[in-house]
Amino acid sequence: MVVCCKGSALSRLWKSKDQQVQQLKHYQPQNSKGGGNWRKKFLFLGILLGVLVSIWIFLSMNANIIARRKETLANMCDERARMLQDQFNVSMNHVHALAILVSTFHHGKNPSAIDQKTFAEYTARTAFERPLTNGVAYALKVLHSQREEFERQHGWKIKKMETEDQSPVQDDYTPEKLDPSPDQDEYAPVIFSQETVSHIVSIDMMSGKEDRDNILRARASGKGVLTSPFNLLKSNHLGVVLTFAVYNADLPPNPTPEERIEATVGYLGASFDVPSLVEKLLHQLASKQTIVVNVYDTTNSSAPIKMYGLDVRGAGEIHISNVDFGDPLRKHEMHCRFKHEPPLPWSAITTSLGVAVIVLLVGHIFYAALNRIEKVEDDFREMRELKVRAEAADVAKSQFLATVSHEIRTPMNGVLGMLQMLMDTELDATQQDFAMTAQASGKALIALINEVLDQAKIESGRLELEAVPFDVRDVLDNVLSLFSDKSQGKGIELAVYVSDRVPEVLIGDPGRFRQIITNLVGNSVKFTEEGHIFVSVHLVEEVKSSCDFSNQVIRDSEDGIGMSYNTLSGFHIVDRWKSWENFRMFKFSTEASDAINLLVTVEDTGVGIPQDAQSRIFTPFMQADSSTSRTYGGTGIGLSISKCLVDLMGGEIGFVSKPGIGSTFSFTAVFQEGRKNLGDMRRHHPDPPVSDFQGMRGLVVDGRCMRAEITKHHLQRLGIHVDISLNSKSALSGILEACNLSGAGHLDMVLVDKEAWGEGSGLAFPRLLAEFRQNGLMKPQENLPKMFLLATSLSPTEVDDLKSAGYTDTMMKPLRPSMIAACLRKALGVGSKRQREKGQAMALRSLLSGKQILVVDDNAVNRKVAAGALKKYGAEVTCADSGKAAIQMLQPPHKFDACFMDIQMPEMDGFEATRQIRSMETKVNELIKSGEASSEMYGNVAHWHIPILAMTADVIQATYEECIRCGMDDYVSKPFEEEQIYSAVAHFFESGTVDSVS
Amino acid sequence: MLGLGAARLEADMNRLMALLFHQGVLDEQFMQLQQLQDESSPNFVSEVISIYFRESEKLLKNLRSLLADRECTDYRKIGIHLNQLMGSSSSVGAKRVRTVCLAFRAASEHNNWSGCLRSLEVLEHEYCYLKTKLHELFQMEQQRVMAAGARYHPLLS
DSSP: OHHHHHHHHHHHHHHHHHHHHOSSOTTHHHHHHHHHHHHHHHHHHHHHHHHHHHHHHHHHHHHHHHHHHHHHHHHHHHHHHHHHHHHHHHHHHHHHHHHHHHIIIIISSSSOSOOHHHHHHHHHHTGGGOTTEEEEEEEEOEEHHHHHHHHHHHTSOOBOSSOTTOOOOOTTOOGGGSOBOOOOSEEOBEEEEOGGGGGGTTBBGGGSHHHHHHHHHHHHHOSOEEOOOEEOTTTOOEEEEEEEEEEOTTOOSSOOHHHHHHHEEEEEEEEEEHHHHHHHHHHTSTTTTTEEEEEEEOSSTTSOEEEEOOOOOOEEEEEEEEEOOSOTTOOEEEEEEESSOOOOOHHHHHHHHHHHHHHHHHHHHHHHHHHHHHHHHHHHHHHHHHHHHHHHHHHHHHHHHHHHHHHHHHHHHHHHHHHHHHHHSOOOHHHHHHHHHHHHHHHHHHHHHHHHHHHHHHHTTOOOOOOEEEEHHHHHHHHHHHHHHHHHHHTOEEEEEEOTTSOSEEEEOHHHHHHHHHHHHHHHHHHOSSSEEEEEEEEHHHHHTGGGOOOTTTSOOTTOOTTOOSSSSSOOOOOTHHHHTTOHHHHSOOOOSSEEEEEEEEEEOSSOOOGGGGGGTTSTTOOSOHHHHHHHOOOSOHHHHHHHHHHHTTOOEEEEEETTTEEEEEEEEEEEEOOTTOTTOOOSSOOOOGGGGTTOEEEEEOSOHHHHHHHHHHHHHTTOEEEEESSHHHHHHHHHHHHHOOGGGOOOEEEEETTSSSTTGGGGHHHHHHHHHHTTSSOOOSOOOEEEEEESOOOHHHHHHHHHHTOSEEEESSOOHHHHHHHHHHHHOTTGGGTGGGOHHHHHHHHHTTOEEEEEOSOHHHHHHHHHHHHHTTOEEEEESSHHHHHHHTSSSOOOSEEEEESOOSSSOHHHHHHHHHHHHHHHHHHHHHTSSOGGGGTTOSSOOOOEEEEESOOOHHHHHHHHHTTOOEEEESSOOHHHHHHHHHHHHHHHHHHHHO | OHHHHHHHHHHHHHHHHHHHHHHTSBOHHHHHHHHHOOTTSTTHHHHHHHHHHHHHHHHHHHHHHHTTOSTTOOHHHHHHHHHHHHHHHHHHTBHHHHHHHHHHHHHHHTTOHHHHHHHHHHHHHHHHHHHHHHHHHHHHHHHHHHHHHHHHOTTTO
16 A cells, blocks of 8 residues: 555656646656556555455464464363373372282281271272272282182182173172182182172182283282273273282382282272263363363274263364373373364454455545546646647737738728828818818727737737837926826816936836826826826835835825815825835835836826726726726727736836725836936937026925925926925015025016915915005015916916916916926026027027038938038038048138038048047147147137037947047937937037127 | 819829838938928929939949859948948938848848849839839929929919
């Protein structure tokens, strides 16, 4: 059994290992089948072994029982034999004593002291001493010569023992009927006898054959001698006769047999009735019923004479014990055997049967277990196969979706393009409407297909993320501007906050990051009717340690009392901590590296997600319920895509939502920190020129500190120093104080929220200020700060009231730095001289107009295009077709303001040309500096450094670094893009123009 | 009558452009090129394109001769030529020509002569197609200008 267990366990172990290593091998099934057979063989072997063991147990127990029985028999038999022998010896000793008595008192005395009467009386009274004898008698040795005298003396004839006819001794045995003894050499007539055997008086013992032998042997040996068993006279019982010889007194010591015969005077005989004797003995012993006892005379070993015993057929083995009755010539044996057959060995049978049953039961259990294991393994194999097939089907589905979506997109683009062209033709109003509807539907379809394509790409694992530098704040501003129309239309607050600790430039996939946020904000906008949507971006580490961190925006805003909560819009929101408390990054400390872990939270005060739908919100095509899609539209694929994208970015997404209160979605994403000012950064806008507002001071007046904090955040991004006033009184005093101060404390702007202390209350703020002034508490002064109103929505009448109320302008929320900057610029007049608000093209034109620019390119087409593009912005372009020509033309003094240089040119490439130009310039600069050449010689320029911009088609980091290394200032990618030229050129020319203007 | 013809011509041009865009023969760069054309340089696009054709034909001829002999082919030179062709093609927005150039360059980097030859054939085919279509376009443009000129600026023509 143990072997069996071990075998199966081992094979199971081996198998499981095997399965882990070889998931999909085809020979696996055969292997495990083989293993199953082996286990079964082991099992049957084990059962067989168990049965054999039970048989062995039976046999050994049985043998044990038989041996014990034999031993018991032997013990009992020996005990009986010993007792019989002892009692016989006692009797024999007594008979011997009697012989000596006769010798002493009959022959030693003259006249004899014993006569028949005395003898009979004495022997009768001492019979208890000889329990085994039934009688003793004394016969005298009478020679033939003495016969007559003896017969005469006793008055009777010596008689012969047997009658003539040799018939068996009769019951009515009387000595009188016996014949007189014939003549012989000598006679042994009985003269004394015990009462019980008085019939043998006068019988010649020598005439009986047995007795005669006995007498002869007894007188020769001088010891007690036994006859072989024979039927005793009269009693007709089987018996033996013990004979002792009686010698006269002058027997020499150590006599020879002849001397003994000579000295013999008589014989004392005692008859033993063996059956009754043994019977009596056995009656004294316990358990006489269980065994059968037989006593044999085995003097003649070939024909033993049975002396005692019943003819009952005993059973089983015979045990033989020797019995010594003191006569060396005679051998006696006692045979014992059990009366009954040995009982069945029940204990052995039950024990072995029990073991066998247990073995079979255990075997059955193992067999069942093996069968079960086999079945489970079969099932497992089947399941695994099914799983592989299911996965394959899933991948196939995703690939199919991807392919089909892609294939649909191409013709759809054609349809849309044609529709666009159709709309450009002359259509009447109805046709235009139809076409527009068709186009809108087409666009919706394209959007859906794009989403499906994304989903499919993600599922089939084909989506790969970019790793380019980007600005998180830009991305968020972008998303906000996308939804500003909708949020303004609905009148909900939309705000974004990016923690200061988030680096400006990150490396990652801005498109996908934007997609996630757009999706989340889009959902929030869709499901929010009033209140706010708030997007915040923090570092994970920052939030983790924010227990002791005093950032107003992170800190939970659940401490609001009453109806107004300390949130963006005063509405109650869910506990957003819960949305990220299960994130991995929060549970485990992140490994220290240059990875930036961002936590983005989108919180809204919308309808919330029903509890029962929350579990399947990230499943594709699952909306909260079917009525959602009826009410709000959409496919419900967006969240699932977002989740996949977040996973790809190494983050997690989570949410918490309460119906009627709102939802908060949070996700983390891992980015790398990027270096600032990378030339190949993808710029959505040129950075708002921060310098314009640097050092200005502003005051934000808002009763709600969250909102004020966010306004402050955006203003700070523009470099404005901001204070916050939470109530009108402190605001007024702040303004007052600032007006009285000059210089450092000067206040440039006051931003008042329209709903600073409740519906429309912000509108009334300037009136308070005016009243304040009228009360004479404040001297009328010129430098009153400009007032701005922050609003989510404004009715036309309110717009009209603004100016009269004292506001300079309105900023529509959501706040974006570019928008704030534009508004401030307009109101404060900063930067107006550069006409930046008229757009980049104009800005570029103003920057480039009249500038002398050298374009160096060996490719005539590129040269022409670059020249054309720059000319468009009013620059005067000169072309050079090789690096050498460029060096020639850029030898100081020259008239050029900038140089666009192609990198890949034959003979001398852009890097080399730039290097040579720079060395040339350095030489000239040194000459001027050392005074060896006056600056007049070089066109009145004290320091020559022409901005050189590389033009290249391959925009990779290595190229950028190489450009900087060889002395180039920046680079633009081919083909030209307006924005890029602007941002590159502005860098060089702005400072120049400012210098020249100021 | 003439004005109507100009409108039709313009529609035809748009259609042709849309077709070329849809086929991927041209890309946005061509549009940008068109935007660069204004009063100060009325023939800017056609000038650029004719320079492009001139240069490209030279390059194609060179490539053909470089690939004439299988044994002594200078793949480095081919690479330089291809870079030039690619640069000018991306400048005018000849998207398909550029794509074929990319494949060609990959083949030349692997010193795959037969691949180069195949690419060259495709390249020539693409180039011819582009040339025909652009010629067509310019012809229409010219007709349109003439028609428009006749319509709006009778004094100028």
